[in-house]
Amino acid sequence: xxxxxxxxxxxxxxxxxxxxxxxxxxxxxxxxxxxxxxxxxxxxxxxxxxxxxxxxxxxxxxxxxxxxxxxxxxxxxxxxxxxxxxxxxxxxxxxxxxxxxxxxxxxxxxxxxxxxxxxxxxxxxxxxxxxxxxxxxxxxxxxxxxxxxxxxxxxxxxxxxxxxxxxxxxxxxxxxxxxxxxxxxxxxxxxxxxxxxxxxxxxxxxxxxxxxxxxxxxxxxxxxxxxxxxxxxxxxxxxxxxxxxxxxxxxxxxxxxxxxxxxxxxxxxxxxxxxxxxxxxxxxxxxxxxxxxxxxxxxxxxxxxxxxxxxxxxxxxxxxxxxxxxxxxxxxxxxxxxxxxxxxxxxxxxxxxxxxxxxxxxxxxxxxxxxxxxxxxxxxxxxxxxxxxxxxxxxxxxxxxxxxxxxxxxxxxxxxxxxxxxxxxxxxxxxxxxxxxxxxxxxxxxxxxxxxxxxxxxxxxxxxxxxxxxxxxxxxxxxxxxxxxxxxxxxxxxxxxxxxx
Amino acid sequence: xxxxxxxxxxxxxxxxxxxxxxxxxxxxxxxxxxxxxxxxxxxxxxxxxxxxxxxxxxxxxxxxxxxxxxxxxxxxxxxxxxxxxxxxxxxxxxxxxxxxxxxxxxxxxxxxxxxxxxxxxxxxxxxxxxxxxxxxxxxxxxxxxxxxxxxxxxxxxxxxxxxxxxxxxxxxxxxxxxxxxxxxxxxxxxxxxxxxxxxxxxxxxxxxxxxxxxxxxxxxxxxxxxxxxxxxxxxxxxxxxxxxxxxxxxxxxxxxxxxxxxxxxxxxxxxxxxxxxxxxxxxxxxx
Numbered sequence: 001x002x003x004x005x006x007x008x009x010x011x012x013x014x015x016x017x018x019x020x021x022x023x024x025x026x027x028x029x030x031x032x033x034x035x036x037x038x039x040x041x042x043x044x045x046x047x048x049x050x051x052x053x054x055x056x057x058x059x060x061x062x063x064x065x066x067x068x069x070x071x072x073x074x075x076x077x078x079x080x081x082x083x084x085x086x087x088x089x090x091x092x093x094x095x096x097x098x099x100x101x102x103x104x105x106x107x108x109x110x111x112x113x114x115x116x117x118x119x120x121x122x123x124x125x126x127x128x129x130x131x132x133x134x135x136x137x138x139x140x141x142x143x144x145x146x147x148x149x150x151x152x153x154x155x156x157x158x159x160x161x162x163x164x165x166x167x168x169x170x171x172x173x174x175x176x177x178x179x180x181x182x183x184x185x186x187x188x189x190x191x192x193x194x195x196x197x198x199x200x201x202x203x204x205x206x207x208x209x210x211x212x213x214x215x216x217x218x219x220x221x222x223x224x225x226x227x228x229x230x231x232x233x234x235x236x237x238x239x240x241x242x243x244x245x246x247x248x249x250x251x252x253x254x255x256x257x258x259x260x261x262x263x264x265x266x267x268x269x270x271x272x273x274x275x276x277x278x279x280x281x282x283x284x285x286x287x288x289x290x291x292x293x294x295x296x297x298x299x300x301x302x303x304x305x306x307x308x309x310x311x312x313x314x315x316x317x318x319x320x321x322x323x324x325x326x327x328x329x330x331x332x333x334x335x336x337x338x339x340x341x342x343x344x345x346x347x348x349x350x351x352x353x354x355x356x357x358x359x360x361x362x363x364x365x366x367x368x369x370x371x372x373x374x375x376x377x378x379x380x381x382x383x384x385x386x387x388x389x390x391x392x393x394x395x396x397x398x399x400x401x402x403x404x405x406x407x408x409x410x411x412x413x414x415x416x417x418x419x420x421x422x423x424x425x426x427x428x429x430x431x432x433x434x435x436x437x438x439x440x441x442x443x444x445x446x447x448x449x450x451x452x453x454x455x456x457x458x459x460x461x462x463x464x465x466x467x468x469x470x471x472x473x474x475x476x477x478x479x480x481x482x483x484x485x486x487x488x489x490x491x492x493x494x495x496x497x498x499x500x501x
Numbered sequence: 502x503x504x505x506x507x508x509x510x511x512x513x514x515x516x517x518x519x520x521x522x523x524x525x526x527x528x529x530x531x532x533x534x535x536x537x538x539x540x541x542x543x544x545x546x547x548x549x550x551x552x553x554x555x556x557x558x559x560x561x562x563x564x565x566x567x568x569x570x571x572x573x574x575x576x577x578x579x580x581x582x583x584x585x586x587x588x589x590x591x592x593x594x595x596x597x598x599x600x601x602x603x604x605x606x607x608x609x610x611x612x613x614x615x616x617x618x619x620x621x622x623x624x625x626x627x628x629x630x631x632x633x634x635x636x637x638x639x640x641x642x643x644x645x646x647x648x649x650x651x652x653x654x655x656x657x658x659x660x661x662x663x664x665x666x667x668x669x670x671x672x673x674x675x676x677x678x679x680x681x682x683x684x685x686x687x688x689x690x691x692x693x694x695x696x697x698x699x700x701x702x703x704x705x706x707x708x709x710x711x712x713x714x715x716x717x718x719x720x721x722x723x724x725x726x727x728x729x730x731x732x733x734x735x736x737x738x739x740x741x742x743x744x745x746x747x748x749x750x751x752x753x754x755x756x757x758x759x760x761x762x763x764x765x766x767x768x769x770x771x772x773x774x775x776x777x778x779x780x781x782x783x784x785x786x787x788x
Contacts, residue, residue, distance in 0.1 A: 232628035266631055267624035361631060368656040401658040403708065404689065408657035410696035410738075418738060419696040421704045438768045445776055452783045 032079075035071040038064065039080050039138070040117060046130050046170075047121050055169045060489065061134065062173045062213075063249070065141070072142050074098055081135060083114030086122050090132070097139050097155060129166045133159055133174050140181055149189050156185040164202075169209075176213035183221035192225040199225070203242075212245035216252040219244060223259040232266045239263060247460075254283035258296055265299065265362060270307045277303060294324045295357075301328045302359050305366055308373075308414070310336055327353050335366065338374030340395055343367065371396075371405060372414050379415040379428050387424045509540045513565060520568065527576070534572055537565050556600050563592040567605055570612075574673055579616055579680070586613045594632065608671055611643035618647055618654070619680035626651060642670045650681070659685055663710045686710065690724060695741045702732045 042061035049057035081094045121128045136159045143152040160182050163175045179202065186192045199222050206214035219242065226235035244256055261276035277300045284293055297315065304311045315321060316329040327350035334343040347354075347363065354360040374394045378385065391402040406426055409415050417428040434440065516533040519526065541562055566589045573582035586609060593606050610633070617626040630638070630648065638644045646669070653661040662685050666678055686709055693700060693708060700708075702717075711717035721728070729735050 230631040232631055233625070236628070266627055268627060269624070355635070360635070361627075364652075365655065367652065371656060398658065398660065400660045401656075404659040404692070405657035407689070407692035407696040410742075411692040413742065417696075418698050421693075421697050421700045421708065441768060441773075448780065452780075455787060 031071055032073065032076055035068060035076050036079050038068060039076070040083075040113070042068075043084065043121065043131050043134065044117060046134055046174075047117075047128055049170045050128050050130055050168070053170065055172055058130065058170050058173045062177050065137070065177060068138070069141055069145070072138065072145070074142065077138060077142055080138070084118050084121065084131070084135065085127070086118055087127065090127060094135070094139060097143060097151065129162065130168075130170055130174060133162050133166075133171070133178065136162065137174065137178055137181065140185070144181065144185060144188065147188075149185070152185045153189055156182045169211075172209075172211040173213055175211070176217040179214065179221060180217045183224070187224070187228075192221075193229055196222065196225055207242075212248050213252075215242075215245050216248040216256065220252060220255045220259065223256070223263075227259060227262060232263055235259070235263050236267065250283045251285070251289075254280045254292070257283065258292075258299075261296075261299060261303070265303050265306070270303050273303045274300070274307060290320055294321060297321055297325065298328060298357050298359060301325065301332070302362050302366075305332060305335055305369060306362065308369060331363065331366070335370050335373055338370055338377055338394075340367070340370050340374075343370045372409060375406065375409050376415055379417055379426070382426075382428070384425055384427050387419075387426060390426060509537065509561060512537050512540060513561065513568075516565075516568060520571075530572060531576075534565075534569055538569070541565060559592065559600055563589065563600075563603060566592070567603065567609065570609055571673070574612070574676055577676060579620070583613065583616060586610075607637075607641045607643045608673070611641075611647055611670070612673060612677060614644070614647035615650070615674060615677040615681065618651055619677050619684055621684055623651070646670050646674070654685070659689055660710075682710070686720075694736045695738055697734075698736060698738050700734050700736075702728060702734065705734055 042064055045057055046061050049055060077094075077098045081091070081098060085091045085094065121131050136155070140152060140155050140159060143155055159178050163171060163178050179199070183192060183195065183199065186195050199218050203215060203218040203222065205211075206218055219238070222238060223235050226232070226238070239260060246253075257276045257280035261273045261280060264270070264273035264276060277296055281293065281296045281300060284296070301311045301315070311332060316325050316332075327346070330346045330350065331343070334346050343366070351360065354363050371394060375390070378390055378393055387402050387406065388399055390406065391397075391399045394402070396402055396405070403419070403421065403424075406417075406419055410417055410419060415428070417426055419426055512533065516530065516537060519530050519533060566585050570582055570585035570589065573579075573585055589609060593603070593610070610629075614626060614629055617623075617629065626647075633644060638648055646665075650662060650665060653659070653665075663682060666675070666682075669675055669678060689709055693705065705721075706714070706717040709717065709720065711720065726734055
C-alpha cells in the first residue's frame with residue numbers, strides 16, 4: 001500500500017528497498033512520519049508504564065501493533081531505531097536485520113524530540129527492557145511480513161530470551177504478543193511441534209504470575225499446535241486442566257472458542273461445539289478477519305448439520321461467505337432432501353475442498369443424518385406406514401436394518417412414533433401441544449439467563465481510575481485531552497483486526 | 502550396559518518360545534513378561550528427550566510391548582490391553598528415527614479402535630481416527646474394519662455388526678467382537694423398550710440376535726423383562742423415553758413407588774419458585 005503510493009508520487013524518489021528522499025514524496029512521508037510518531041507515542045507510554053509500574057498502560061502500545069503493522073516499512077524501522085538506540089551494540093544488533101543505520105536523513109526538529117525520548121528510555125544507562133523488546137518485536141513482525149523466515153527464527157529466539165530474563169509485570173502485555181509471534185515464526189517454518197515443551201513451561205510460569213494475556217496467548221498457540229497434528233486427545237486434556245482467563249482481548253477469546261469448538265466437534269459433543277463456535281463468531285471483530293470468520297462459519301454449518309439442524313439460508317447468501325460456503329450449501333440441500341445418492345455425489349465432488357478445510361472427517365459422519373431427515377419427513381407425512389415401504393423410500397437395501405434404524409430414531413427422539421415390530425408398521429404419535437410441557441419454560445429461562453450474564457460481564461469489564469474519587473475534579477482542558485485519548489483508543493480497537501490468523 | 506541388553510534379549514527369546522508353544526503356559530508367560538518389563542526400565546523403555554536410545558533398544562521395547570498387548574487379549578484384560586497400546590503409541594507415532602515400522606502396527610491400532618467401540622467410547626474413537634490419514638484407513642483392512650463398523654453403529658444398521666463376525670481381518674479381533682456384540686445388544690434392548698409398545702417373544706429374540714431360546718431366556722430374565730399374556734412383552738414406551746432424563750434406572754425395583762408420567766413432565770412448584778427468586782436477585786443487583 002505504502003510503496004504503491006510512493007511510486008505514483010515520484011518514481012525517481014524511490015530506491016529499490018523503498019527509501020524515500022523526504023521532500024519529493026510528501027504523501028508517502030506523511031504516512032511514514034505518522035507511523036514513526038505513533039511508535040514514538042507508544043514507546044513513551046511504555047516508558048511511563050515502567051516508571052509508574054502500571055502494567056495497564058503497556059496494553060495500548062500492544063493493541064496498537066495491529067495497525068502499525070499495516071504501515072511498517074524498513075524505512076520506518078530504520079528511523080525509529082536510529083532515533084532511539086543510543087548504545088552502539090543495540091544499533092549493531094538491529095542493523096543486521098534492517099540494514100545500514102549510519103546515514104542520517106531525519107529532520108532536525110524530529111531529532112530533538114527523538115533525543116529527549118531516547119534520553120528518557122536510557123535513564124538507567126541501558127535501554128528500558130520493555131522498549132527494547134517492543135522494538136525487537138516490530139523488527140520480527142517486519143521480517144515475518146517480508147517472508148524472511150529463517151532470519152525471523154533467529155530474531156524470535158533472541159526476543160523470547162529477553163522476555164524470559166525479565167520478571168517485571170510491565171513486560172506481560174508485550175510478552176503475550178511475543179509468544180504469539182514466536183509460535184507463528186515456528187509455524188511458518190513448519191516446526192511448531194518442536195516448541196510445545198517450551199510453551200508449556202512458559203504457560204506454567206504465566207499462570208503462577210497471573211499473567212492473563214500471556215496465558216491466553218500461550219494456550220492458543222499450544223492448542224493450535226496440537227490441532228495441527230490432530231492430537232485432539234492432548235488438546236482436550238490441556239483444556240480440561242486449565243481455567244482460561246476471561247478478561248483478555250476478544251481476539252484471543254475468539255481463537256480459543258474456535259479451538260474448543262473443533263475439539264468438541266471431534267469428540268462428538270456437537271451442541272457444546274456449536275456453543276463455542278457461535279461464541280467465536282460473535283467475539284470476532286466486525287470488520288476484517290475474513291479468513292477466520294469464513295473458517296468458523298464452515299465449522300459452524302457442519303456442526304449444525306451434525307446436530308440435525310438445517311442452517312439458515314441467509315448465511316449462504318452473504319457476500320463474504322457465498323463463495324467459500326458453496327460446497328456446504330450443496331451438502332445442506334442434499335441433507336434437507338434426505339436423499340442418500342445426492343449426498344454421496346456431493347461428497348465425491350467436493351471431497352478435496354472438504355479435506356482442505358479439515359472438515360472431511362466430520363462430513364463423513366453426516367451420512368446417518370441424511371437418513372434421519374428422511375425418516376423425519378416420512379413420519380410427518382404418514383400416520384401409519386409399513387417398514388418395507390420405508391426401506392424403499394430411503395433407498396436402503398436391508399429391510400431388517402430399517403427396523404433398527406427406526407427404533408434408534410425413536411430412541412434418540414428424532415421422531416415421535418411407535419414401532420409395531422410384529423406387524424412391521426411404523427405408527428406416528430399425535431403431535432403433542434408443546435405449551436403443555438415445560439419446554440417453553442426452559443427455553444425462556446435460557447434466554448433470560450443469557451441476558452443477565454451479558455449484563456454481568458459488561459459490568460465486570462468496566463474500569464475505573466484508581467483513587468480518582470478524592471482527587472480534584474478535572475479541568476475542561478484535561479477533560480478534552482482525556483476524551484481525545486479515548487476517541488483514539490476507540491479507533492484503534494476498531495482498527496485492530498488483522499492479527500487474527 | 503551392553504551385557505544388560507544381552508540379558509534382556511535372551512529373556513525375550515525365551516518368552517517368544519514359551520508363547521509359541523502349544524499349549525502355552527499362561528503363568529510362565531506372565532512372569533517372563535513382567536521380568537522383561539522390569540529389566541527394560543534400566544534401558545530406554547519409554548523414550549524421552551534426554552538421552553539417545555539405540556535403535557536396538559527401541560525395537561526391543563516395542564516388541565515386548567506388542568507381546569504384552571497380545572497377552573492381554575489372550576487374558577481377556579481390556580484395560581491391560583489399552584494400557585499397552587497407550588505405551589505403544591509412543592513408538593508408533595513419535596519415535597520414528599530410522600527404525601522399521603512394526604508389521605503389527607495397523608493390526609494393533611485397529612484392535613484398539615475396536616476396543617474403544619466395544620466400550621462405547623465414541624469420542625475417543627474419533628480422536629484416534631483423526632490421527633490416521635484417510636488413505637491409510639481406506640487401504641488397510643485392519644483399520645477400515647472398525648471404521649466401517651462405527652458407521653453402521655451410528656446409522657443403526659445393527660445386523661451388519663453381527664454379520665461382520667464372519668469377516669474379521671485377524672483372529673485376535675474376535676474377542677473384541679464379542680464385547681461389541683454385547684454392547685450392541687444392550688443398545689438394541691434399550692431401543693426396543695423405548696419404541697415398541699408390544700412385541701412378541703419371537704420378534705424380540707430375532708431383534709436381539711439370539712440364535713437359541715435358552716440364551717434369550719436367560720438374557721430376558723437378567724434384564725427383568727416380564728412376559729405377558731400370549732407370549733408378548735409390553736413396554737411403557739412413553740415412560741421409558743423420559744426416564745433417562747430423570748436419571749432413573751430403567752430396570753428399577755417395581756416395589757418402590759414410581760413417579761407417574763404426569764409427575765415427570767409437569768413443572769414442579771419448587772422449580773418455578775427457585776427460578777423466579779434467582780431472577781429477583783439478579784434484578785436487584787441491576788437496580
